[in-house]
Amino acid sequence: MTTLPSLAVLGAGSMAGAIVRGLIASGVDPASVAVSTRSTASAEAWRAEGVRAVALEDDPDANAAVVAGAGLVLLGVKPAMVPDTLREVAGALAPDAVVVSVAAGVTTATMESLVPNPVIRSMPNTPALVRRAVTGVAAGSRAGEAELALARALFSAVGAVVELPEEQIDALSAISGSGPATIYFLVEKLTETAERLGFDHDDARLLAEQTLIGSAYLLESTGEEPAELRRRVTSPKGTTERIIAVLDEAQLTDVFERAAEAAIARARELAAGA
Ligand SMILES: NC(=O)C1=CN([C@@H]2O[C@H](COP(=O)(O)OP(=O)(O)OC[C@H]3O[C@@H](n4cnc5c(N)ncnc54)[C@H](O)[C@@H]3O)[C@@H](O)[C@H]2O)C=CC1
Numbered sequence: 001m002t003t004l005p006s007l008a009v010l011g012a013g014s015m016a017g018a019i020v021r022g023l024i025a026s027g028v029d030p031a032s033v034a035v036s037t038r039s040t041a042s043a044e045a046w047r048a049e050g051v052r053a054v055a056l057e058d059d060p061d062a063n064a065a066v067v068a069g070a071g072l073v074l075l076g077v078k079p080a081m082v083p084d085t086l087r088e089v090a091g092a093l094a095p096d097a098v099v100v101s102v103a104a105g106v107t108t109a110t111m112e113s114l115v116p117n118p119v120i121r122s123m124p125n126t127p128a129l130v131r132r133a134v135t136g137v138a139a140g141s142r143a144g145e146a147e148l149a150l151a152r153a154l155f156s157a158v159g160a161v162v163e164l165p166e167e168q169i170d171a172l173s174a175i176s177g178s179g180p181a182t183i184y185f186l187v188e189k190l191t192e193t194a195e196r197l198g199f200d201h202d203d204a205r206l207l208a209e210q211t212l213i214g215s216a217y218l219l220e221s222t223g224e225e226p227a228e229l230r231r232r233v234t235s236p237k238g239t240t241e242r243i244i245a246v247l248d249e250a251q252l253t254d255v256f257e258r259a260a261e262a263a264i265a266r267a268r269e270l271a272a273g274a
């Protein structure tokens with residue numbers, strides 16, 4: 001098993017923060033992690049969890065300070081901030097430090113033009129917080145098997161990992177990177193439907209959420225195909241048949257494909273710096 005080197009995280013917000021907390025839950029020593037944050041308050045919150053943290057508010061060179069000595073640098077800033085952040089740390093990176101970005105859109109070629117290090121592009125999702133992420137990883141041109149193994153070790157501590165060519169990462173992002181939002185949106189819509197049918201909000205939430213959680217757990221624990229589990233709910237000539245018929249009319253695969261294409265188009269805009 002690959003052991004993680006000391007980790008620096010630039011921009012420990014929703015996504016990178018979830019990864020750090022998932023790593024700590026997996027047994028990573030918080031003291032082996034250094035994060036940069038924008039505000040003093042969030043650096044203090046990280047320090048309370050045992051993580052070394054430097055805020056840009058206190059030290060304008062916080063990003064360079066946290067990468068010094070790190071073997072693995074996780075870039076967790078917004079896509080538009082990636083180029084400036086890499087420029088800031090280029091001189092402070094250890095020559096063999098591996099830079100792993102979670103940013104949507106930003107290509108390894110762009111990152112390689114800004115730092116001399118091996119870079120890897122990744123697309124995790126927020127269930128990393130509870131170690132149930134699925135993360136796509138794509139190697140840049142300077143990253144070999146050893147560097148990929150490090151990225152695999154990082155992300156497999158917080159969930160499942162899929163290796164893929166970089167051309168496919170925007171598509172993966174549309175399915176799994178954004179996927180938790182898709183799923184929560186469905187839960188919101190099912191809750192609203194229950195409210196329309198007369199349930200108060202709390203009961204409506206309970207019905208929708210517990211159905212999602214129970215169904216996901218059943219899917220995982222049985223290992224059955226979703227279609228088979230659906231069949232077990234759908235009694236011949238029963239009520240579920242009518243629901244599936246209506247949902248089928250909505251051509252959901254086409255709807256999801258259009259949604260994914262829109263996300264992929266946005267990733268291309270982000271890649272171009274828009
Ligand atoms: N939120 C999600 O579900 C996912 C996000 N991503 C990617 O993660 C990245 C961050 O997104 P979120 O976590 O959602 O945003 P966020 O806004 O929660 O996190 C960004 C963090 O960077 C900090 N920051 C801003 N400027 C900085 C600087 N100059 N140096 C260091 N830190 C700085 C902010 O204070 C914030 O904590 C994006 O590139 C996004 O594409 C990827 C997969 C999923």
Ligand SMILES: O=C(O)[C@@H]1CCC=N1
Nearest residue numbers: 103104173177178179
């Ligand atoms: O919305 C975004 O751009 C990021 C990438 C995938 C999930 N969140």
